[in-house]
Amino acid sequence: MSERTSIHGQWSSRLIFVLAAAGSAVGLGNIWKFPYITGEYGGGAFVLVYLLCIALIGLPVMMVEILLGRRGRQSPINTMKTLAKEEGTTQAWSWIGWSGVISGFLILSFYSVIAGWALAYVIEAASGTFNGISAEQVGELFGDHVSSWPKLLAWHTLFILMTVFVVARGVRAGLEKAVTWLMPLLLGLLLILVGYSIAEGDFASGVAFLFSPDFDKVFYTCTTVAGAESCVFNGEPLLTAMGHAFFTLSLGMGAIMVYGSYMPKKNSITGSALLIVAMDTAVALLAGLAIFPLVFANGLEPGAGPGLIFQTLPIAFGAMTGGQLFGTLFFLLLVFAAWTSSISLVEPAVAWLVENRGIKRLHAAASIGFGCWLIGLGTVFSFNLWSGEAWQVGGKTFFDMLDYLTANILLPVGGLAMAIFTGWFASRRMSESELLLSEPWFSIWWFVVRFITPIGVLIVFLHAVGVV
Ligand code: TRP
Numbered sequence: 001m002s003e004r005t006s007i008h009g010q011w012s013s014r015l016i017f018v019l020a021a022a023g024s025a026v027g028l029g030n031i032w033k034f035p036y037i038t039g040e041y042g043g044g045a046f047v048l049v050y051l052l053c054i055a056l057i058g059l060p061v062m063m064v065e066i067l068l069g070r071r072g073r074q075s076p077i078n079t080m081k082t083l084a085k086e087e088g089t090t091q092a093w094s095w096i097g098w099s100g101v102i103s104g105f106l107i108l109s110f111y112s113v114i115a116g117w118a119l120a121y122v123i124e125a126a127s128g129t130f131n132g133i134s135a136e137q138v139g140e141l142f143g144d145h146v147s148s149w150p151k152l153l154a155w156h157t158l159f160i161l162m163t164v165f166v167v168a169r170g171v172r173a174g175l176e177k178a179v180t181w182l183m184p185l186l187l188g189l190l191l192i193l194v195g196y197s198i199a200e201g202d203f204a205s206g207v208a209f210l211f212s213p214d215f216d217k218v219f220y221t222c223t224t225v226a227g228a229e230s231c232v233f234n235g236e237p238l239l240t241a242m243g244h245a246f247f248t249l250s251l252g253m254g255a256i257m258v259y260g261s262y263m264p265k266k267n268s269i270t271g272s273a274l275l276i277v278a279m280d281t282a283v284a285l286l287a288g289l290a291i292f293p294l295v296f297a298n299g300l301e302p303g304a305g306p307g308l309i310f311q312t313l314p315i316a317f318g319a320m321t322g323g324q325l326f327g328t329l330f331f332l333l334l335v336f337a338a339w340t341s342s343i344s345l346v347e348p349a350v351a352w353l354v355e356n357r358g359i360k361r362l363h364a365a366a367s368i369g370f371g372c373w374l375i376g377l378g379t380v381f382s383f384n385l386w387s388g389e390a391w392q393v394g395g396k397t398f399f400d401m402l403d404y405l406t407a408n409i410l411l412p413v414g415g416l417a418m419a420i421f422t423g424w425f426a427s428r429r430m431s432e433s434e435l436l437l438s439e440p441w442f443s444i445w446w447f448v449v450r451f452i453t454p455i456g457v458l459i460v461f462l463h464a465v466g467v468v
Contacts, residue, residue, distance in 0.1 A: 004073040006261050008351055012176065014267040019179040020340075021066075021250075021259050021272070022279045026183065027341030028114050029248040030284040031190075031334055032309055035291045037244060039302035041237040044213035047288075049238060053245035054281055057456050060448045061251050061415045062273040064422045067434040069260025070269070075351035076100050076254030079261060080421075087426040096417050100254035101352065103410040104345040105368065107253075109375035110402050111345065112163070115338035116155030117310060118331050120145060125327035130318035135298040138314045142307045146383040153380050157373060159335075163342040164369035167350055168362040179340055183279075186333040190283065192326060193290035196316050201293025209302065210288050235464035242460045243408035248280055252411030252418070255344040258351055269435055270445075290316075306399075346372075378402070408464075416457045423450035 011017040038046055072079025077097030084093040124130065129141065146152065197203055219238065222231040246252045263272075287309075294312045295302050304311055317327030346368050353364035378386070382399035393401065422431060423446070431449075432442060 003265065004071075006073045007355065008262065009170065010262050010264055014264065014272065016176050016179070017259065017263045017267060018272050018275050019183060020176070020344075021256055021276045022183060023179040023337075023340030024250045024255055024259065024344035025248065025276055025280040025341075026186070026283050027337045028111060028118075028334070029244070029341070030280060031287045031337065032114060032118075032306070033244065034248065034284040035288050036304070036306055036308040037240055038210065038288060039292075039295070039308055040305065041240065042214070042218045043209040043302070044211055045215045045218035046237050046241055047210055048213045049241040050244060051281070053242045053456070053460075054249070054277060056448070057242065057415070057453050058245045058249045058251060059273060059277050060445065060453050061246075061419055062249055062256060062277060063269055063435065063445065064415075064418050064449060065251060065254070065256040066260035066263065066269045066273060067431060068418065068422065069254075069257035070263045070265070071430065071434055072257075073261045075261075075355055076257045076348045077352050078355055079257060083426065083430070084421070087430060089421075089425045093417075093421050093425070096414055096421070097254055097348065097352070099410060099414050100252070100257075101349045103253040103406050103414065104255065104348055105372055106375065106402050106410075107247075107406050108160075108163070108342055108345040108372040110379040110399050111338065111342055112159045112372065113152060113156045113376050113379040113399075114306070115159045115335060115342065116152060117145065118334040118338060119155045119159060120151065121310060121314075121331040122328060122335060125314070125317060125324065125331050128324055130314040130327050131324060133314055133318040135300055135311075135315055138318075139311050141314070142310045145310075146307070149380050149384045152383065153377070156376050156380055159338075159342070160369045160373045160376070162339060163346065164365045166339070166343050167346050167365040167369075170361060182333065182336045182340070185329075186337055187283065187286075189326065189330050189333055190286045190290060193313070193316065193330070194286055196320055197290050197293035200297065200316070200319065202296040203289075203293045205296040206289060206292035206294075209292050209296070210285070233463075235460075235466060238460055239408050239464035242457065243412060246411035246415055247407040248284060249277065250341070250344055252414035253345075254348040254414075257418075258348045259344065261351075270437060270441075375402075412457050412461070416454055419449050419453045419457075423454070 011020065068083060069079060072082050074082065075097065077094050080097050081091050081094040084091045124141070197206065219234060220231040221234045222229050250256050291309060291312050292302065294316055298315055300312060313330065314327065317323040317330070320326065346365065349368050350361060350364045353359045354361055378398040379402065382397040386398060391397065396404065428446065431446065435442060435445070437445065
């Protein structure tokens with residue numbers, strides 16, 4: 001087979017690929033979503049299931065996405081079409097790419113609103129609002145913030161513009177420089193926060209909450225009727241843990257696939273995937289270690305929901321020396337982490353528009369950005385105008401529904417399809433020649449991709465709908 005090349009360019013080195021993919025993976029999912037869902041679903045047991053999903057589903061699917069992308073060298077839609085043809089199977093597999101374009105669109109629409117909260121908190125931190133703030137005041141501040149839809153809208157608009165700006169410049173010019181120094185800085189600040197939590201928070205309770213699993217509490221819902229307790233299995237935490245493994249690693253929609261399509265041929269896929277997964281997991285756990293000790297020390301509610309980090313971290317910044325500076329830096333870095341992620345949410349769609357419609361990057365990025373901005377209004381209103389029960393379906397706001405649909409359904413289905421295509425419809429040789437793994441490692445990976453990963457995803461789905 002003659003080597004394909006990407007018309008969109010290539011990363012200048014393996015390090016840049018790893019940093020860009022880690023930049024996509026590490027984002028609001030790690031620092032905002034992981035702590036708040038862990039809090040909502042009761043801690044340890046949820047974390048353990050999440051870590052299992054990362055290892056048994058996330059890592060193998062990450063390798064699948066990179067290898068498919070690097071082999072196809074096009075947008076996910078065209079990559080799947082090309083590879084399906086080459087492997088002698090139906091081109092209907094390109095729907096994986098289409099579903100990814102839709103998921104990316106929907107995710108960015110709410111991602112941008114939350115990133116907007118972080119933007120607003122940069123200003124709050126810098127202007128000293130957090131200095132000496134109490135747990136109660138920090139809750140009020142957050143409440144005031146989300147209840148004002150014009151403010152949320154303004155920040156959401158700004159963040160969409162930032163995303164369009166970088167995507168329009170192209171992946172290399174726009175992204176490479178930013179990721180090389182932002183990621184290490186973010187890690188450094190997280191460590192400072194963990195240090196603060198060790199010194200001033202209730203670190204023991206935080207650690208116990210995160211790491212001592214109580215399966216009965218997390219996976220069973222118990223009710224006491226007439227003095228008799230009856231418990232039923234609840235599949236939602238399980239589904240959410242798996243969905244989050246996909247979300248936090250940016251899997252199942254072609255983001256990693258499109259980044260893989262810009263990866264130089266000689267780089268090791270396995271090594272890169274391991275590094276990306278390790279960094280992503282480390283950042284999530286550090287965020288948990290920074291936040292929960294503060295939650296318990298201040299008598300706050302771990303299940304506070306999407307506002308959790310915005311209602312806890314400012315207390316720490318308000319009390320520590322240099323907090324004004326650290327707080328500003330932290331929320332700024334959170335914005336950057338979200339920025340390097342949001343770019344990857346639109347890149348598959350932009351690459352396709354450029355390839356198939358001959359549209360300029362700027363125009364492609366701007367039209368997609370506008371669409372996401374529009375759908376994002378639903379999320380902006382979910383926290384104020386549409387927060388009432390009249391606007392909810394099954395107790396879920398518009399934002400909750402988008403989050404559920406994408407993370408818990410679309411991404412796992414996409415990842416499952418990629419694993420099935422690779423393990424069952426494409427040749428073993430295709431994977432062998434991209435991974436270049438020695439035995440027994442290749443055979444182990446092959447077995448996992450063919451059996452463990454698909455069966456794992458299916459079991460979780462069946463549990464969630466109550467069949468198992
Ligand atoms: N992984 C990112 C986070 O944790 C979000 C993200 C970026 C994403 N690109 C993605 C999620 C593609 C799913 C698919 O914040």
